[in-house]
Amino acid sequence: MIDRPPARYGSERLSRRNRRRIVIAATVLVVALGVAIAAVAFTRLGSPDIKGELGGYRVVDPGTVEVTVSVTRDDPSRPVVCIVRARSYNGDEVGRRELLVAPSTAETVQVRTVVKTSAPPVVGDVYGCGSDVPAYLVAPS
Known part of the structure; x- marks a missing residue:
């Protein structure tokens, strides 16, 4: 692989493996946030006394x-x-x-x-x- 000057060509792109890891981490974070919101909504809105x-x-x-x-x-x-x-x-x-x-x-x-x-x-x-x-x-x- 040829090293290109970052000042002229910008920084190198992330490898396919690193991009995949970032996408997986973001997906897990979004799912966890959704579950947390659903849990709070259920405790406040679900099954009223x-x-x-x-x-x-x-x-x-x-x-x-x-x-x-x-x-x-x-x-x-x-x-x-x-x-x-x-x-x-x-x-x-x-x-x-x-x-x-x-x-x-x-x-x-x-x-x-x-x-x-x-x-x-x-x-x-x-x-x-x-x-x-x-x-x-x-x-x-």
């Missing part, structure tokens, strides 16, 4: 919808907050309400609430439930 499902809804009038929520939780002794909303014909959210689900002895409870709307509702649904209950929802003891 609180689950809110739509039990039913009834459009009361052009400004009101009544929503029934079925809430299942691992620890029924703790209060839960659910966000319930109303949607219009085109899917826009036209009403929203935070709903306090009080502690109970049953793992699954059904609660009903009324959501006032800014436009005629077509459907009521549950946006989600969580254990971070705001202070303004809990009655002072």
Whole structure:
């Protein structure tokens, strides 16, 4: 092999073996990063200890919808907050309400609430439930 002056021709290219090693190392790094992201996402988003499902809804009038929520939780002794909303014909959210689900002895409870709307509702649904209950929802003891 002839030595070429690097100032004139640039540095030599990596050999095929070295390029292959770099590609393999980069692939392993990307796969490991993907697995780490998936693990974090699963622990934060997977298998919730609180689950809110739509039990039913009834459009009361052009400004009101009544929503029934079925809430299942691992620890029924703790209060839960659910966000319930109303949607219009085109899917826009036209009403929203935070709903306090009080502690109970049953793992699954059904609660009903009324959501006032800014436009005629077509459907009521549950946006989600969580254990971070705001202070303004809990009655002072």
